[in-house]
Amino acid sequence: NAGVTQTPKFQVLKTGQSMTLQCAQDMNHEYMSWYRQDPGMGLRLIHYSVGAGITDQGEVPNGYNVSRSTTEDFPLRLLSAAPSQTSVYFCASSIFAGQETQYFGPGTRLLVL
Amino acid sequence: KNEVEQSPQNLTAQEGEFITINCSYSVGISALHWLQQHPGGGIVSLFMLSSGKKKHGRLIATINIQEKHSSLHITASHPRDSAVYICAVLKDNTGNQFYFGTGTSLTVIP
Numbered sequence: 375n376a377g378v379t380q381t382p383k384f385q386v387l388k389t390g391q392s393m394t395l396q397c398a399q400d401m402n403h404e405y406m407s408w409y410r411q412d413p414g415m416g417l418r419l420i421h422y423s424v425g426a427g428i429t430d431q432g433e434v435p436n437g438y439n440v441s442r443s444t445t446e447d448f449p450l451r452l453l454s455a456a457p458s459q460t461s462v463y464f465c466a467s468s469i470f471a472g473q474e475t476q477y478f479g480p481g482t483r484l485l486v487l
Numbered sequence: 488k489n490e491v492e493q494s495p496q497n498l499t500a501q502e503g504e505f506i507t508i509n510c511s512y513s514v515g516i517s518a519l520h521w522l523q524q525h526p527g528g529g530i531v532s533l534f535m536l537s538s539g540k541k542k543h544g545r546l547i548a549t550i551n552i553q554e555k556h557s558s559l560h561i562t563a564s565h566p567r568d569s570a571v572y573i574c575a576v577l578k579d580n581t582g583n584q585f586y587f588g589t590g591t592s593l594t595v596i597p
Contacts, residue, residue, distance in 0.1 A: 405583065416489075416587040417573065424583060432584055464530060471583040476520065478530040 375400050380465050380479035387455040387486045395450040395482050397465030405471045406448040407432070408440065410461040411481075417464065423448055424471050455486045490514050493574050493588035500595050506561040508591045510574030513555065517577050521548050521559050524571040524590065533559070533572075564595045 381396045399406065407422035419432030423442040437459060439451040448467075452459060465479040494509045510519070521533040534541050534548040536557065541548050545564075550557040561568055574588040 407585075409587075414589060416491075416589040417575070417585075418587070419584055422583055430583070433586070462528065466530075475532045475535060476522075476585075477532070478522075481528050481530075 377401065378465055378467055378477050378479040380463075380482050382482060383480070384483045385485070387452075387484065389456060389486060391455050393452050393455065395452075395463055395465075395484075397448045397450065397479060398446050399448075399467040399477070400446065401467065401469075401477065402445060403467035403469055403477075404445070405469070405474075406442065406465065406467045407476075408438070408448070408450045409464045409466065410434065410459075411464060412461050420450065420463075422471075452484075455484075457486045460484060460486045489589065490578075491574055491576055491586050491588040493572075493591050495591060496589070497592045498594070500564050500593070502565060502595055502597050504564050504595075506564050506568075506593065506595075508559045508561075508572050508593070510557045510559070510588055511555060512557075512574075512576050512586075514576070514586075515579035516552075516555075517579055519550055519557050519577070520575040520585070521557075522573040522575060524573060526570065530573075561593075566595045566597050569594050 378399045404425045408420040409417040421440040423429045463482045466476045468474045468476045491512045519536045524530045536550040545562045547560040571590040573590045575585045
């Protein structure tokens, strides 16, 4: 099993550009989530999904969109990048919503100029 | 004020020492997780607790639901334990949303 994979590992964007961060898992997990990690603030939940076709907002959803068309994939879209979105982004998955071991991807480091 | 507080923020220990990291939370929860973030950035889940105590190797995690407090203990610490340890809670009534502490940065000196 590859576990949870994320691409790209690192990305530089200009303000106003859009992009999609990819996340995939091959463990048949129903629950997937996106977090951002900023210095001194800890991880914060952006969006999550409890199964294909179902998504919901987390703590900091503004400026981001998600979709879950398959169990395996959970892409995160930045609609119009802003410097405040400079962060490290982690995708995670688990069997069910929150009650089981979470598996994290390696992270994507995003710099918005 | 963050709903999940960890202490200490930073901790330096000599190899072999017994280490305790604390997590306090101010909301009702259905589960608490301890995570380890390696210096390279990768995050690994260590424990999921809803009550009592769990042990894995040299790591022990406890939770007191009434006092809204959890501890992570490391016995016979080793330099490879150097990492950031993060507490995360699953709040009651949110069902599926985790809230995180800011982490405890541990350095174990040989």
